[in-house]
Amino acid sequence: MRRYALVVAVVSLVVLSACSTSSTPTAQSPAASASASTNPCVTNPPVKTAGTLTVGTSYPYYKPFKAGPRDNPTGFEPDVAHAIASRLGLANVAWSVATFESLYAPGPKKWDLAMDEISSTAQRAQVVDFSDPYYVIQQGLLVKKGTPIESAHSIADLAPYHFGAQTGTTGLDFIKNTIKPAKVSQYNDTITAGQALSNGQIDAVVIDVPIAIPMTQQFTNLEVIGQFLTNEGYAMTFEKGSPLVACVNQVLAAMTSDGTLKSLTDKSFPGTTVDIPVFK
Numbered sequence: 001m002r003r004y005a006l007v008v009a010v011v012s013l014v015v016l017s018a019c020s021t022s023s024t025p026t027a028q029s030p031a032a033s034a035s036a037s038t039n040p041c042v043t044n045p046p047v048k049t050a051g052t053l054t055v056g057t058s059y060p061y062y063k064p065f066k067a068g069p070r071d072n073p074t075g076f077e078p079d080v081a082h083a084i085a086s087r088l089g090l091a092n093v094a095w096s097v098a099t100f101e102s103l104y105a106p107g108p109k110k111w112d113l114a115m116d117e118i119s120s121t122a123q124r125a126q127v128v129d130f131s132d133p134y135y136v137i138q139q140g141l142l143v144k145k146g147t148p149i150e151s152a153h154s155i156a157d158l159a160p161y162h163f164g165a166q167t168g169t170t171g172l173d174f175i176k177n178t179i180k181p182a183k184v185s186q187y188n189d190t191i192t193a194g195q196a197l198s199n200g201q202i203d204a205v206v207i208d209v210p211i212a213i214p215m216t217q218q219f220t221n222l223e224v225i226g227q228f229l230t231n232e233g234y235a236m237t238f239e240k241g242s243p244l245v246a247c248v249n250q251v252l253a254a255m256t257s258d259g260t261l262k263s264l265t266d267k268s269f270p271g272t273t274v275d276i277p278v279f280k
Helices: 076-087 170-179 190-198 209-218 244-257 260-268
Strands: 052-057 092-097 128-130 135-144 162-166 183-187 204-208 222-234 237-239
Touching: 052 076, 076 092, 076 244, 076 260, 135 170, 135 190, 135 209, 162 170, 162 190, 170 183, 170 204, 170 222, 183 190, 190 204, 190 209, 190 222, 204 209, 209 222, 237 244, 244 260
Parallel strands: 052 092, 162 183, 162 204
Antiparallel strands: 128 237, 135 204, 135 222
């Protein structure tokens, strides 16, 4: 960052006051107050494959949310997924890789739920169901060091520049609807957008702050110079009308109440913050 050291995994993000525990879920397995023997979410969870929670995701992965093999990632979201599966009495978690846009598109899915840094929006909720949020974020302004856009201090200052973002993201929506810059380019994934920025093909990328910060470690000529307070909740998506939504929300409430979600969040996002200027 301009004036700030980027030595942390997360920055100036709003973490839910209730957040997580460790990749090993707590022994308190029932989804909510009902006992495991009487709670239908535990005795007969509504999943597509018996004994398995199948989770939809896109690829590549972004640390610290996910990392590692496509079919067996590690990180914050896999930790949360395994904790949910355990509390629903499911022995396994399987991962199904698809395009990001398909995770919140209408229609039948091959997975039980999708967990992939998906912001819950009213428009998306028209065609899929969302869980309660498990994480809250802001949008970050990623630029190339030593370029004219570094002198910007407000949204109005950004209008002359060429922006880029991943297709289908709320970052792209924010660019088009709020910044309204001179030019906008869309990319299949955030890493490709970051590469274009690093190569000088565009002037800025708008992306979730906890994804933008690790990108400055991958592309060392990039920096985060600002954030936009969008207060977006990451939530899981489901086929419209899925009975699994209520079960997952029971689990999230229990994980919030007993401190599991906070513990998992603290593990992946150590709690150190950096003061990122807010663009208005």
